[in-house]
Amino acid sequence: MKNICLSLYSAFFLHFVLFSQNIVINEVFYDPAGSDGGYEWIELYNAGDEAINMFGWKIQKAGAEFESAYLFELLAPTIHPGEYLLIGEEFVPDADITTDLGFQNGGSSTDGIRLVSSDD
Numbered sequence: 321m322k323n324i325c326l327s328l329y330s331a332f333f334l335h336f337v338l339f340s341q342n343i344v345i346n347e348v349f350y351d352p353a354g355s356d357g358g359y360e361w362i363e364l365y366n367a368g369d370e371a372i373n374m375f376g377w378k379i380q381k382a383g384a385e386f387e388s389a390y391l392f393e394l395l396a397p398t399i400h401p402g403e404y405l406l407i408g409e410e411f412v413p414d415a416d417i418t419t420d421l422g423f424q425n426g427g428s429s430t431d432g433i434r435l436v437s438s439d440d
Contacts, residue, residue: 343399
């Protein structure tokens with residue numbers, strides 16, 4: 321009985337971990353020509369074969385190091401297999417989510433971003 325429970329737990333846990341790794345940051349546009357206010361964006365991609373509900377996932381940014389606060393939290397979108405989710409500022413056409421990203425464009429600190437799943 322113990323082996324069956326452990327096997328079921330392991331199968332569920334491994335499936336969940338692999339499942340969450342199918343969402344990737346596909347592309348980032350952080351420094352458009354001219355004034356970049358309102359034109360920066362992040363594109364997420366579902367490389368898996370199942371739809372993933374992004375509720376509770378977060379985007380975190382960094383200058384010299386990652387901030388403890390999140391840039392923003394995704395509240396409801398689902399990304400279907402092979403589909404993209406575009407997160408952009410106010411002037412990004414066809415953005416699925418609009419928010420202020422405010423990336424740095426040089427200087428002594430470079431920006432980094434990371435996607436944090438809801439279970440982290």
